[in-house]
Amino acid sequence: MNPSVLLIDDDKTIMASLSFLFKGRGCEVLGAHNAKDGIRLAGELQPDLTILDHNLPDMTGIEALQGIKAVMPEALVIMLTGYGSISGAVEAIRAGAFDYLTKPVDIGAIEIAADRAFAVQGLKNENQLLRKLQAAALKEGIVGGSPQTHKLLLMINLLAENPNTTVLIEGESGTGKELAARTIHRMSARRSRPMVDINCASLSETFLESELFGHEKGAFTDAKGLKKGLIEVADGGTLFLDEIGELSQSLQPKLLRVLETMTFRRIGGTRDIKVDVRVIAATNRNLAEAVEQKTFREDLYYRLRVMPITMPPLRERREDIMTLARHFLAQMNAGIKKSITGISPDCEKRLVEYGWPGNVRELKNVIERAVIVSPGPFITQEHLPWELTRPGNGQKKPAAGQPLTLDEAEKAHIASVMERAGGNKSSAARILGISRSTLIAKLKKYE
Ligand SMILES: Nc1ncnc2c1ncn2[C@@H]1O[C@H](COP(=O)(O)OP(=O)(O)OP(=O)(O)O)[C@@H](O)[C@H]1O
Ligand SMILES: [Mg+2]
Structure with missing residues (x-):
């Protein structure tokens, strides 16, 4: 303007x-x-x-x-x-x-x-918009104040304002692709209609086809009655196609036709049915590579990629880690009897430094586990799983085939037993066959 x-x-x-x-x-x-x-x-x-x-x-x-x-x-x-x-x-x-x-x-x-x-x-103006967006996104469960998250919110807002545009969400596992898709739908004019989601990897090709397109009565032996497909169920709303990279070669042109004409035919049907759906597709595969390897159709790829969103991995927006951790902590606190009021500084350091290969989902699981394991009132590093507390903090693994020193092996073994014992030093010492004080001394030595 x-x-x-x-x-x-x-x-x-x-x-x-x-x-x-x-x-x-x-x-x-x-x-x-x-x-x-x-x-x-x-x-x-x-x-x-x-x-x-x-x-x-x-x-x-x-x-x-x-x-x-x-x-x-x-x-x-x-x-x-x-x-x-x-x-x-x-x-x-x-x-x-x-x-x-x-x-x-x-x-x-x-x-x-x-x-x-x-x-x-x-x-x-941008700050005002961001504040408004942050409040709206929080309602949908999105938290985070990093510049990358701000960019994501602006993008989600833009896509919500354009409810007919096809969206492709790319990103590693656990980065929040499904959450972003749901938020786009719920912030858009389509919110009063359903968002129907289907995972393209979880079903066999024939089953997926009949789920998506439905079938007429008698279309095949088992087709006793007419069945509406998900494309039809999503009419007026949003169709979320998760793991689109797994869509079979024979279904790809059929989906492309839906996107291009907004019509489809039930299996066994002869009549085109008109629909009004927005498609949001997600993938944690590199689709461009799949196109190069000819396992994914180029025309469908470009049709989907009208508005691409790339979800940044958590390790590239470390400012969000503690915001998310506290958010999950508060969420989980609400469902338990004991009260965990905070995260200790040593624990915070581990959380912020870790590589998070499983991204936000992994962080959520780690906090959930820590809340269960911790007697309260704090989560400390003892309540974290071994990947987070081991040397190198999970960012680099020892090169394959390179043997550990005795100290490294002992440290790793102690950490894994500590993890199995849920952080309880007495039971870990029992498993290791050493006294509690020896264990404490070793824990101190290896930090
Ligand atoms: N910014 C965020 N704020 C709060 N929670 C989040 C955020 N991003 C992701 N989550 C939570 O992390 C978990 C994983 O998110 P989601 O299922 O959307 O990831 P995904 O990218 O679809 O993963 P996958 O590729 O494995 O399907 C969910 O519980 C989601 O609510
Ligand atoms: Mg997902």
Whole structure:
């Protein structure tokens, strides 16, 4: 949207030249020749920028500025003050002006000040949108404040606003693809209709086809009655095709036809049925590679990829780890009797440093397990599984075939027994055949 500018000045020449300047830059320009009209317009139209002359027929500039701030507290106002009037300038800034310029006005200086104001306004708008989106996404269960998550939310919002666009969500396992798909659906105009999901990898080809397209009565031996397919069930709503990379070669052109014509035929049917569905597909495979290897049709790939989303792995947005961990902790706390109130600093360090190959799902499982294992009130690193506490913190495994030193082997063995014992030192010591104090000494040695 083009920014709007409100000009308040009784000098017709200045008005004309500023109007010419801002219109030339594609802005929507509004004008008022006195303070009273200016304040009214500011309240009604909430312009992105206001340029206010200090010397108006009905009020002083400061009074006018205060009037504008009263009807639009966030207004960005550039004051035009009298030549050399330092006190006027100071007063203007004190009263909340964004900037001031002295008369006679220099067009170049106005442009620079306006650009600064637009940049601030753009940020303000984006922050406002993000805050709104974050609240909406939280309702759907999405948390996270990293720049990557912000980008994802903006994308989800865009896709929710365009409810007919096909979406392809790519990303590693556990990164939140299904959650993103559900959120897009629930934020879109399709929300009152169903989101139907089907996993393309979980069914045999024939079964998947009949699930998707349905069949007419008598279409095959077992087809005793008419059955609606999921495409039909999703009419008006969203069809979520999970693990689309596993879709068989023979079903790929059939899906492409649905996407291109929004019609399909039940198995055994002769009539085209019209539907209105948005397809969201997800995959944790690299589809581009599958296209190269000719296991996935190129035309279908491009048809799906109209709006691609890539879910960032958790290790690439470590700022989200503790936000998510605390979110899951609070969630799980709600369902148990004991109260786990926090995560110890040593545990936090392990969580933040770990590589999270299983992404958010793995983090959720780790927190769930820790909540069960911990007696309270904290989760400490003793309540974490071995992958997180072993040396190297799961980010790198020892190279295959490279033998461990005795110390490394002992450390690894102790960690795995500790894990099996659920962090209980006495029972771990019993399993290891050493005394509790020896175990404690070894734990200390190996951290
Ligand atoms: N940003 C997030 N905020 C809160 N929970 C999340 C977030 N991302 C993912 N989750 C949770 O993590 C788990 C895994 O998410 P989801 O099932 O959507 O992942 P996926 O990418 O579809 O995984 P897969 O490829 O294995 O099917 C779910 O319990 C989901 O609610
Ligand atoms: Mg999934």
